[in-house]
Amino acid sequence: MITKTLAIELARIAPHSIVVGLHPGTVDTDLSKPFQRGVPKDRLLSPRASVSSMLTVIDSLSADDTGRVFDFRGEEILP
Numbered sequence: 001m002i003t004k005t006l007a008i009e010l011a012r013i014a015p016h017s018i019v020v021g022l023h024p025g026t027v028d029t030d031l032s033k034p035f036q037r038g039v040p041k042d043r044l045l046s047p048r049a050s051v052s053s054m055l056t057v058i059d060s061l062s063a064d065d066t067g068r069v070f071d072f073r074g075e076e077i078l079p
Helices: 004-014 049-060
Strands: 021-023 069-071
Touching: 021 049
Parallel strands: 021 069
Antiparallel strands: none
């Protein structure tokens, strides 16, 4: 809801802005260690791979995407 509300409010003063939420995936960091047990090794991302993927998603965004949430592959995460 924060992403959607921010997108609406920001559009009032910056109509060409794009506000989205991004999920980085499960990244191999100390923060995610407790959650890695059930994640197959081929689905565990390095920090570099996660950031690279999210930058690709950012580069593909358009104004129609504002207020939405995406994962690191560019797939929309529905509320």
